[in-house]
Every structure is written in C-alpha cells, then in structure tokens.
Amino acid sequence: MSSNRDIDTLIQMMAKLPGLGPRSARRAVLHLIAKRELKLTPLAEMMQRVAATARECTVCGNIGTAEICDICAAPKRANGLLCVVEDVADLWAMERGGAFQGRYHVLGGTLSALDQVGPEQLRIPALVGRIDSEQISEVILALGATIDGQTTAHYIADQIEGRVRLTSLAQGVPIGGELDYLDDGTISAALSARRDI
Amino acid sequence: MSSNRDIDTLIQMMAKLPGLGPRSARRAVLHLIAKRELKLTPLAEMMQRVAATARECTVCGNIGTAEICDICAAPKRANGLLCVVEDVADLWAMERGGAFQGRYHVLGGTLSALDQVGPEQLRIPALVGRIDSEQISEVILALGATIDGQTTAHYIADQIEGRVRLTSLAQGVPIGGELDYLDDGTISAALSARRDI
Numbered sequence: 001m002s003s004n005r006d007i008d009t010l011i012q013m014m015a016k017l018p019g020l021g022p023r024s025a026r027r028a029v030l031h032l033i034a035k036r037e038l039k040l041t042p043l044a045e046m047m048q049r050v051a052a053t054a055r056e057c058t059v060c061g062n063i064g065t066a067e068i069c070d071i072c073a074a075p076k077r078a079n080g081l082l083c084v085v086e087d088v089a090d091l092w093a094m095e096r097g098g099a100f101q102g103r104y105h106v107l108g109g110t111l112s113a114l115d116q117v118g119p120e121q122l123r124i125p126a127l128v129g130r131i132d133s134e135q136i137s138e139v140i141l142a143l144g145a146t147i148d149g150q151t152t153a154h155y156i157a158d159q160i161e162g163r164v165r166l167t168s169l170a171q172g173v174p175i176g177g178e179l180d181y182l183d184d185g186t187i188s189a190a191l192s193a194r195r196d197i
Numbered sequence: 198m199s200s201n202r203d204i205d206t207l208i209q210m211m212a213k214l215p216g217l218g219p220r221s222a223r224r225a226v227l228h229l230i231a232k233r234e235l236k237l238t239p240l241a242e243m244m245q246r247v248a249a250t251a252r253e254c255t256v257c258g259n260i261g262t263a264e265i266c267d268i269c270a271a272p273k274r275a276n277g278l279l280c281v282v283e284d285v286a287d288l289w290a291m292e293r294g295g296a297f298q299g300r301y302h303v304l305g306g307t308l309s310a311l312d313q314v315g316p317e318q319l320r321i322p323a324l325v326g327r328i329d330s331e332q333i334s335e336v337i338l339a340l341g342a343t344i345d346g347q348t349t350a351h352y353i354a355d356q357i358e359g360r361v362r363l364t365s366l367a368q369g370v371p372i373g374g375e376l377d378y379l380d381d382g383t384i385s386a387a388l389s390a391r392r393d394i
Binding site for chain 2: 004006007009010013014016018019020024026027028029031032033036039041045047048050051053054063064065087088092
C-alpha cells in the first residue's frame, strides 16, 4: 500500500480500531508521520503509559490507574446511591452528564442467551455483595432500553428485590427531540409515564 | 471525562486525528484498553518504530524508512515516466491502482496565493532538476481537478514546456458512475473529450 512494511502494518492496526477504516487510517497515519515529533511520538508514549498503568477498579469495574478508582475512593460519593451500568463507556457518559453524585457498578455487558453470557460472566454477584457492605439505600438500573438490557435489569431486580429501593432511568422524549422523529415505542412510553404540570 | 488524567489525555490526542472525534476516540481507547496486551501495546510499539524510522525519500518525497524509497530504488521503474502528485496519499492511491510503472515526484501541496505557498515551498525546483538528471521522457501531471491543482499544473507546464512530453490524467465519467449523479463540469469535460468507439 505504502510500499513500506512497518507503515503498512501501522495502517492496518489503526484500520481495525472502531470508527476507523482503511482510508481514514491512512489519513491518520500520514498526518502522524508528517508531525512525528509533535504528534506520533507523544501519542505512542501515552499509549505505552496507559498500557502499563490502566486497570479495572476492583470495586466497581471502572477503568483507572489505581486498584480503587477515583470515584470509589471519593468519600463524598458514599451517599448510599449505586448506579448500575453495562460498560465503562456508559459510566463515562453518566459522568459527563454530571447529574449523578453516587457510586457506580459496571456489569461488563448484559445477560445474553445467544452469546452465552450468564450472571457469572457479569459482575452481578459482586453487586449483590456491595449492597450490604456499602450500606446502599437505592440501586439505579441505568441499563440500555434494549431486550438484553431489560432482561438483565429484570434479573438483577429479582436478585435484590426487597433489600433496597430499586429504580431505573425514566423513558420518554429526549431533550430537544421532535415527536415526528421519535419511534412509536418511545412515544408510547412517554405517554404512559406522563406527568402533571 | 474518564476521571483519569492519562486516559483522558490519550483520548484527546486520538480525538485530534483526522476522521476521529471525541466519541469515536473514546470508543477506540476503551477498545484498546480492553485488549491492552493484544492491541494497545503492539500499536504503541509500532508507532514508536515508525516515528524512529519514517523519513522522506530525498529523490521523490515519498515516505519510507530509507534515504531513497523502494520505488525510486527499483531499477525497472526507471522507464523515463515521471508522475507528479500533490502528496504522499495521492502517490499511494496511484500505487493501489497498480497501472503506473514509472517513478513519482511528490510536490508536497499545491501553489496557493491564499496560504502563501509559492514554488519554493513545493518541490518544483527539484522536479525540474530530475527531468535532466534522470532522462525523463514524459511527465504526467496527476494533480487534483481543483483550482489550486490546475494552477499548479499550469505553472509546472510553463517551467518544463518543450523539454519533455507533458500529459495529464484524463477527465470524464468515473468507472461505475451514473450521469444523473455527476456534476455539470464533469459531464462537460467528458463530452468535449469524447472518443470514437
């Protein structure tokens, strides 16, 4: 492709990243090589550093550089609220919102009969353990509104029912959303969960 | 964002690559961290290696790992044909086509009054020098069909007129193209360059 083996290998590695393909990988690699001191070397060094230090938090499953992540280690986050998410990307999305001030529990996926993912493959036993040890008063199930996500939510609800308050994220019209562009399921959900003004 | 400084820095670096944005950079970094031995470390090492070895060919401007790139060093490529391209990405695109068996000359951009790019900022003097020293019989101007590309083509034509055969890529309907989706300029060009069947 570039008539050079190392550069071709680098392009192929980049092309396998989610969101990139062969063309954008070529553009990215040429861009990096053109500014190698300013961009390529620092990027490679930061990747090395993250590869050496990144690890899963042993409590919640978030990715950080310590045994216990910053969120689990923050004392003011210990307010009895526990938000259950599917993966680290969802945890980061919740944090960007900035509205939640409790702690998290990352399942590492959803139950899936097709992919043979059972409760043991997820961090569900650890979740049950945390409810007692951390004096959790409310578990918020922030799982995706998909079949697998809802199956997982029901399974977790069965496991911890009666021990804590159990809530889920509201379903309805997204902020800035226009009714004409929403699917029927969302409109039905928003209608049945309608509120007094 | 991720509540960890190194990981955030890595995401920001990735987000600045062409073709990536904050969301796809986050996905790529989480993907890399999840498979750090298999993906993140090898990618970082290959970047280090390319950063240490990649360099411009002193003859044509292609990117490789030697002082003279593989194309310039291949004896069977010395057939008197020289293809002038704007940048390395265009050279690679020509090579993917596989139809051209001569050598290349990478200008490193196009003349541009707005961006203050003159002939000295490009590799035009080196091009003129090569025509004599390499016994070039034909120069193919494979520059973009843009205003800047065509301005550059005219300037080069002025500089080397009469010394070699000077050609440019044909303009017309792309293979697989449908007339209904082509712009007026392309249809006009294809019509005026029509051929007997």
